Amino acid sequence: MIKISNIHKSFGENEVLKGIDFVFEQGKTNLIIGKSGAGKTVLLKILVGLFKPSKGTVLYSDLDFFNLTKKQLTELRKEVGMLFQGNALFDSMTVEENIRFPMDMFTSMTTKEKQMNVNRVLERVSMTGINAKFPSEISGGMQKRVGIARAIVLNPKYLFCDEPNSGLDPKTSITIDDLISQITKEYNITTVINTHDMNSVMEIGDNICLLELGKLAWQGRKEEVLDTKNEDLHNFIFASPFLQRLKNQALK
């Protein structure tokens, strides 16, 4: 579980986040949604420690993330996995080397153990047999899966995904969403996804936080989305004319 309280973030005069309180629950896919410029990416970067909030606290279980000792931070880092929007796979390394990287860097596992782990996670994301390929030799969807494999190889307690569906076709998007959701349940981890993909919201949104102009505009579950009277959420969901038409037809 991650609990954030009164998170503010400013860049010079520009206040991007204006006092966000939220609880990202364990064993659930927690979604941060909102329009472009709402502050989703900044919030996600604060959660993983790439930005420091101007004010407020981030608690991992009961650990205050920005007041940890170096040792505590190093230990916590091992429990965090992240899938980036552009995958962030290292170009000069093969798929196997990419997945092995956190193990090579921070564990004393034997080569055999590392190999077993690589194969285990590649099998989990249905990508067996591509160990020797370089990221440039596989498709965007495959790169996402490899990114997920690298993120979960050390059995993290927290998984962060920055727009996991961007640049993917609808079918692959659904597959990636399902995979993240399954892994979340399987490993009982706290997953936080930053997205503006409505399909993700409706399919895997166990716990959703809507940001609007740097403020928390709505929170709830996917089952509550369609029934809400919240104007911000309504505007966000039906921003697409196609969905608006569908809704009008359904109402008729």
Place this chain on the structure above:
Amino acid sequence: MISRLLYHLGRYIEWHAQIYKIQGSWKMYYKETLRQMYDIGIGSLTIVLIISVFIGAVTAIQISYQLGGGLIPDYYIGYIVRDMTIIELAVTFTCLVLAGKVGSNMAAEIGGMRQKEHIDAMEIMGVNTSSYLVLPKIIAALFTIPLLVFLAAFVSIVGGYLATVGTGMFTHASYTKGLRTYFDSYNIFMMFIKSVTFAYILTSVSCYQGYFVKGGSIELGQASTRAVVYSDILILVFDYLIAVVLTI
């Protein structure tokens, strides 16, 4: 402008504290250092050899043109070519060229990693990216660049030989007599000190430019250019300072 200069100088010095804080496996650093050694050493061999031959050849011909007329003995050409290449030309030319080739490559590589979120990915894993991405490059440069400079000095002297003895301007005996005359091993020491200093400058300045790049491809190009320009300027400044300090 002065405040910007002081800001970057301060950040550059402060950043060094991070570079030497090794976090994670030594094996990974070792592996990366070997990769960098290969890239810097083998990758730059051809250009260094080509430049060195011409440095020596042109130096020998220019010196013989300026000192010609019979007043200076022929064997002085070999002596002057040897000392000029060892003390100054081989090390400075090689490092200026390497700042362009290796330095811009390092700035672009690290800057590209920053833009493609590779650095963020490593930091989230707990990697000290300043150290892991920069220290192997510095160590590799400190080992390979002095070797390249030694090789450049040797090849320059051979270049001078080919340009003068090979074309019949001087005899083999007079050129080699010059090479053996007034040899002072202190000059080799000076070349070594210069090569190590220049290697450190060109690597750390280029990595600094790449590591702190912000923006898109235009900014990355600008950072790469700055890496070369600032490295070259600092190499020339330190060339002067070392010359002053070591020859007093």
